[in-house]
Amino acid sequence: MKTRFLCQLLETQYPIIQAPMAGGILSADFIAKVCEFGILGSIPSGYLSLAQLEASIEAVKSMTDRPFQVNLFVDHSEYPEKIDKPVEVIELEKSLGIFISHDCSLPKLPSTSDIIDLIIAHQVTAISTTFGVLRDEEYQRYKKAGGHVMVTVNSFAEAHKILSADHADMIVYQNALAGGHKGGFNDAEYDIDAVILTLKKDYPKIPLIKSGGIVNQQDILLALEQGFDGVQIGTGFLMTQESSASETYKQALLGLCDDKQLMQTSSITGRKARGIVNELAMLELSQLPVFPLQHYATKAIRDHAKNHDLPQYQSLWAGSGAVSITSLPLLEDYMFSLVNG
Structure with a gap:
């Protein structure tokens, strides 16, 4: 399962990213356990104050030496x-x-620039962006500090715009099966997998990460066979015993x-x-x-x-993959199933 290209870049054992789900669904302990397993854990910064975000980063760092990423809701509006x-x-x-x-x-939420400063200060090695893109100065500042940037897109047009401007190290392609917010930045309609994969012709060195409809090992292997370099999983992690989603939420998902x-x-x-x-x-x-x-x-x-x-x-x-989930496994068991069947 290991794709050397993405794993070397992210310093992970497996080409899997735990989706950054805002709203207090995943604790620092949860994210640290994901990192320790060899998957890239993600801290969501959405709706958090700068102090709250720093506390989350420090908590994860206190429990693991493995790399993780921070996700930003990029919005330059007042x-x-x-x-x-x-x-x-x-x-x-x-x-x-x-x-x-x-x-x-x-x-009063922190600016994207303030979050970048905080991430650099804590030497976080990767970030992903949702709803927008970094300003050139923000991107260059983070790159100069040695960081890697993933940009969430829903369409070929969005991905091509970012890559032609050389403003992304990785693309997270979120398809129409993904749960939660549509994460792109120009309200383009969703494209299909095959269209996104044509990016490989012009940008062969840019990893493409598939997000949406992925909950088990079979889904991961299919994405890798299609030509994606890795996957991002949200609903599957949410539907584990250790996630902080309410019991009402989990039972509603199990009822799908x-x-x-x-x-x-x-x-x-x-x-x-x-x-x-x-x-x-x-x-x-x-x-x-x-x-x-x-x-x-x-x-x-x-x-x-x-x-x-x-x-x-x-x-x-919830993503469409929730329909195929019939139980709430322990986090460790779920992650093991993703890489060992």
Whole structure:
């Protein structure tokens, strides 16, 4: 299974990356165990303050000497301190008995540049970007410090734009089967695997990492046979006993029997994401705030639903691979199954 090209670059034993899933789903201990096994662990920086991110990095470093990566939600926009919630969100809060205010506050999040500085200071050897791309100065600064940059794309056009500008060391190709947010940066439609693999003709030295619909060893081997250099796995790791996903979330995932039970929705966060069909995912809005504004507008609903075991009003992100998972294994057993059958 080992592809020397990618493993040498990432300093891992296996060509597998644990997907960076924001929202407190994976603990530092979880990520460190992934790294110790020989898979690249990922720390998500999304929604974290700089202090919280540094604490996560330090915690992982205290438990492993193996390399890991940090994922960045790249967004150079400025946002207000408060926003008005959509009328439909307010009505839903009222129906749940949790309405307090017509507006909500947005936290002050660190800039991409500040995160890069922190990552360099802690000598993190790899980063991946989601929703955007680094500015040239940020990219060059991190490269000068010896880091490797992975860029998430959904289409050939996105990948070609990044590679022609020489702004990526690796491409994470997230296909339409992947769970969670659509991670590209220009809202292009998903391309199929064969289209992405044509990048190898013009960029033979750039590793291509497949993400989406991969949960077992057979899926990994198929991706490698197709010509990808490695894979990124999210839902499979989420559905282990050690993940911090709620029991309600895990049981909802175990209950999936058909891909038709999944949908793409923008109603929860303001950006397209794939998850289980429920009332919140199907919420129709007359005017949709952009990401991350809608994420904070629906936060009270999601927090209430999580605290009261109400799956219809949670963000239950999932890839299509969840349909084939029928149990919740121990993390160690799951990782062993990925590389040993």
